[in-house]
Amino acid sequence: xxxxxxxxxxxxxxxxxxxVLLAVFIFLADIFIPTGVADGMLYVALVLVGxxxxxxxxxxxxxxxxxxxxxxxxxxxxxGGEVWKVVLNRLLSIFTLWMAYFLCQLQxxxxxxxxxxxxxxxxxxxxxxLQLNEANRLLKQESDFVQLHKDIAVASNExxxxxxxxxxxxxxICNHAGWPVGHLYLVDKNAQPPLVSSTIWHLDDxxxxxxxxxxxxxxxxxxxxxxPGRVLESGKPAWIIDVxxxxxxxxxxxxxxxxxxxxxxxPVLIRDEVVGIMEFFSxxxxxxxxxxxxxxxxxxxxxxxxxxxxxxxxxxxxxxQQLLNLYHRLEMIQEEERTRIAREIHDELAQVxxxxxxxxxxxxxxxxxxxxxxxxxxxxxxxxxxxxxxxxKELIHDLRPPILDxxxxxxxxxxxxxxxxxxxxxxxxxxxxxxxxxxxxARTTAMFRIFQETLNNVVRHAHARHVRVNLEDEANLLTxxxxxxxxxxxxxxxxxxxxxxxxxxxxxxxVWGGHVDFQSESQKGTTVVVQISRS
Amino acid sequence: MITESKSKIKxxxxxDHPLFRxxxxxxxxETPDIxxxxxxxxxxxxxxxxxxxxxxxxxLDISMPGKGGLEVLKQLKTEHPKIPVLILSVYQESQYAxxxxxxxxxxxxxxxxxxxxxxAAVRKVAQGGNYASADITEKLAFDFLNIxxxxxxxxxxxxxxxxxxxxxxxxxxxxxxxxxxxxxxxxTHRTRIMEKMKMKKNAELIHYAIQHDLx
Numbered sequence: 054x055x056x057x058x059x060x061x062x063x064x065x066x067x068x069x070x071x072x073v074l075l076a077v078f079i080f081l082a083d084i085f086i087p088t089g090v091a092d093g094m095l096y097v098a099l100v101l102v103g104x105x106x107x108x109x110x111x112x113x114x115x116x117x118x119x120x121x122x123x124x125x126x127x128x129x130x131x132x133g134g135e136v137w138k139v140v141l142n143r144l145l146s147i148f149t150l151w152m153a154y155f156l157c158q159l160q161x162x163x164x165x166x167x168x169x170x171x172x173x174x175x176x177x178x179x180x181x182x183l184q185l186n187e188a189n190r191l192l193k194q195e196s197d198f199v200q201l202h203k204d205i206a207v208a209s210n211e212x213x214x215x216x217x218x219x220x221x222x223x224x225x226i227c228n229h230a231g232w233p234v235g236h237l238y239l240v241d242k243n244a245q246p247p248l249v250s251s252t253i254w255h256l257d258d259x260x261x262x263x264x265x266x267x268x269x270x271x272x273x274x275x276x277x278x279x280x281p282g283r284v285l286e287s288g289k290p291a292w293i294i295d296v297x298x299x300x301x302x303x304x305x306x307x308x309x310x311x312x313x314x315x316x317x318x319x320p321v322l323i324r325d326e327v328v329g330i331m332e333f334f335s336x337x338x339x340x341x342x343x344x345x346x347x348x349x350x351x352x353x354x355x356x357x358x359x360x361x362x363x364x365x366x367x368x369x370x371x372x373x374q375q376l377l378n379l380y381h382r383l384e385m386i387q388e389e390e391r392t393r394i395a396r397e398i399h400d401e402l403a404q405v406x407x408x409x410x411x412x413x414x415x416x417x418x419x420x421x422x423x424x425x426x427x428x429x430x431x432x433x434x435x436x437x438x439x440x441x442x443x444x445x446k447e448l449i450h451d452l453r454p455p456i457l458d459x460x461x462x463x464x465x466x467x468x469x470x471x472x473x474x475x476x477x478x479x480x481x482x483x484x485x486x487x488x489x490x491x492x493x494x495a496r497t498t499a500m501f502r503i504f505q506e507t508l509n510n511v512v513r514h515a516h517a518r519h520v521r522v523n524l525e526d527e528a529n530l531l532t533x534x535x536x537x538x539x540x541x542x543x544x545x546x547x548x549x550x551x552x553x554x555x556x557x558x559x560x561x562x563x564v565w566g567g568h569v570d571f572q573s574e575s576q577k578g579t580t581v582v583v584q585i586s587r588s
Numbered sequence: 589m590i591t592e593s594k595s596k597i598k599x600x601x602x603x604d605h606p607l608f609r610x611x612x613x614x615x616x617x618e619t620p621d622i623x624x625x626x627x628x629x630x631x632x633x634x635x636x637x638x639x640x641x642x643x644x645x646x647x648l649d650i651s652m653p654g655k656g657g658l659e660v661l662k663q664l665k666t667e668h669p670k671i672p673v674l675i676l677s678v679y680q681e682s683q684y685a686x687x688x689x690x691x692x693x694x695x696x697x698x699x700x701x702x703x704x705x706x707x708a709a710v711r712k713v714a715q716g717g718n719y720a721s722a723d724i725t726e727k728l729a730f731d732f733l734n735i736x737x738x739x740x741x742x743x744x745x746x747x748x749x750x751x752x753x754x755x756x757x758x759x760x761x762x763x764x765x766x767x768x769x770x771x772x773x774x775x776t777h778r779t780r781i782m783e784k785m786k787m788k789k790n791a792e793l794i795h796y797a798i799q800h801d802l803x
Contacts, residue, residue, distance in 0.1 A: 399651070403678050404605040407699035411611035414703040415618065442700045446678070455651075456683060464683055484745040488776045525746065527769050 068106040083126035087133020093123040093146025097153045104157040116154035209359045223255035233257035234334040248274035281330040290319035290346040295338040315339035319349035323357040395452035410438045462497045463487045485524040515539025533583040541573040597714040602628040603649040631655030645714045665692035674713045685724040695719030739785045750777040755797035
């Protein structure tokens with residue numbers, strides 16, 4: 054009990070025992086030594102033991118007990134000199150004892166201050182370390198966010214297809230947040246319901262989240278319904294700590310265990326319009342992370358660009374397609390109209406003119422015997438008709454040569470080549486090798502019109518003296534090659550949108566799955582290669 | 589009188605244009621020796637009416653509605669090979685003329701020809717002769733002249749290329765690879781070459797090539 058008590062008072066037992074023994078020993082020594090000897094000084098040892106024990110009570114106890122024993126020694130010790138010396142001796146001892154006490158007390162205090170300062174410093178260091186760690190954590194988080202942002206920005210600026218971009222972003226955000234499930238909804242304002250799964254997912258484990266995936270893709274969300282519906286309504290990120298406990302999370306009710314707990318979602322925005330929603334899920338319930346939600350708001354705006362760009366591209370493509378359709382349709386209408394007018398002129402005008410000519414010839418014959426004076430008039434009429442017939446025929450040919458419909462492509466190109474030579478004086482060498490002359494009328498027309506345009510270009514621009522025309526069919530391809538020995542085409546001319554003729558040729562070929570290539574070198578002529586599919 | 593009517597040229601006019609038919613009838617009516625026995629306004633009509641009469645000539649327009657002129661001509665020539673057919677057409681291109689003459693027409697005349705030319709042509713063809721305008725005759729003559737040219741000059745550039753390669757003993761597959769064309773295409777070329785050069789075997793072709801110093 055004794056030892057325990059001292060232990061509890063935090064005084065080492067050994068020092069206490071030494072202290073007591075010292076007190077007894079010095080007192081006994083004092084009693085036997087005459088009072089004139091300054092043995093009272095020895096009581097300083099008690100104070101020093103107190104100092105050694107770093108114990109205030111022992112220290113003060115040493116000083117007080119020493120004083121009492123010095124006074125007691127005055128009465129109990131054998132006399133050893135003059136009284137005033139003895140008294141002075143005893144007083145000096147007491148003085149020395151208390152001096153030692155105060156010095157020790159000072160020493161103790163400064164030591165305590167030092168210890169306190171130590172302790173303070175340690176606390177300070179601990180605090181600083183904590184602050185530093187926190188700062189480091191924030192810095193890492195910040196740099197992770199920056200990296201995430203950067204990666205997403207790069208991905209959304211790359212011109213990959215939208216699915217690949219979003220797939221990557223889902224994966225990247227999942228990795229960042231440490232969440233295993235990411236999913237994209239696309240918003241179609243005009244559809245009912247407006248939210249449809251894009252079926253673009255990131256899943257850390259396909260089997261584990263299969264139920265959730267199936268349920269999500271089968272669920273339709275209206276404005277305000279479920280996690281994505283909420284985000285669609287508010288246009289802001291949303292967080293659910295535990296979807297199984299949330300009253301507005303219909304997917305949780307569709308299966309006993311949908312395999313996910315915490316969820317957050319944010320809108321993909323084009324300005325204020327929500328065009329998509331990204332949602333992420335974790336298997337564990339989790340409290341909202343403000344920074345994450347904040348950064349996701351930025352990413353949402355970034356990803357909006359992807360959809361905006363895709364829309365612009367689609368619009369561009371659509372309007373290009375519409376233009377092409379329109380162009381094709383115009384060409385068709387023009388061709389139909391030409392065919393119709395040519396037929397009309399042939400069937401009506403040309404026939405009437407020939408009949409007229411026949412009648413006038415007869416008339417002239419009759420007049421020569423019955424009224425010779427009028428024969429001249431009939432001859433003039435005949436002359437007029439004769440002049441008119443060739444121009445009518447030319448008109449028909451310009452509109453649509455009948456040979457095109459009667460004899461097909463090879464014969465028409467042959468005819469056109471010869472006509473070209475006759476009209477322009479440019480020598481035309483024909484090498485036509487169609488195996489199978491059965492080519493449908495639309496393709497025949499397209500090829501022939503391209504050929505005409507090519508010859509037009511030769512006459513107008515090439516300054517050529519010879520043209521070589523080669524027509525082949527190989528497998529499913531019709532190939533027309535027109536070579537001239539003229540001055541060549543300036544490549545700039547080929548690329549500029551101004552040369553409508555060349556653009557027209559290309560578009561005509563494109564409609565039939567083909568293309569037109571121009572190979573040209575300055576002063577070394579031009580080769581035009583036209584290829585279209587036979588069917 | 590009887591002999592005169594017997595010697596009359598009996599013709600059938602086939603043209604879809606009534607005005608023109610009327611003109612022709614008027615023209616022939618003025619002549620003592622040509623008689624229009626019937627008219628037809630489309631292909632089938634022609635084929636039907638040819639059977640009803642004994643004819644010396646059919647005057648056939650090639651662009652009538654329904655059956656194409658060429659088809660009508662071919663059928664006519666199969667069913668009645670002895671009746672000469674004179675084509676009367678608005679087309680003056682030699683392609684038309686040659687095509688129809690090759691298909692069995694005895695003459696080819698454009699509708700703008702003068703009435704005298706028309707009458708002359710009818711008379712000539714009815715007597716078993718042939719008629720074509722000067723430039724068509726010329727064209728036909730050149731085609732004929734071509735026959736006198738060495739046979740290999742009838743080949744197109746591509747055909748000549750294939751011809752030379754066959755002559756050097758290359759297989760069709762090898763030629764196909766070299767020209768980047770399918771074997772089927774090469775084989776079609778070969779068929780055409782053989783047709784044009786009137787040959788049956790590669791050996792003949794090689795023989796020809798050696799004889800003409802082509803390899």
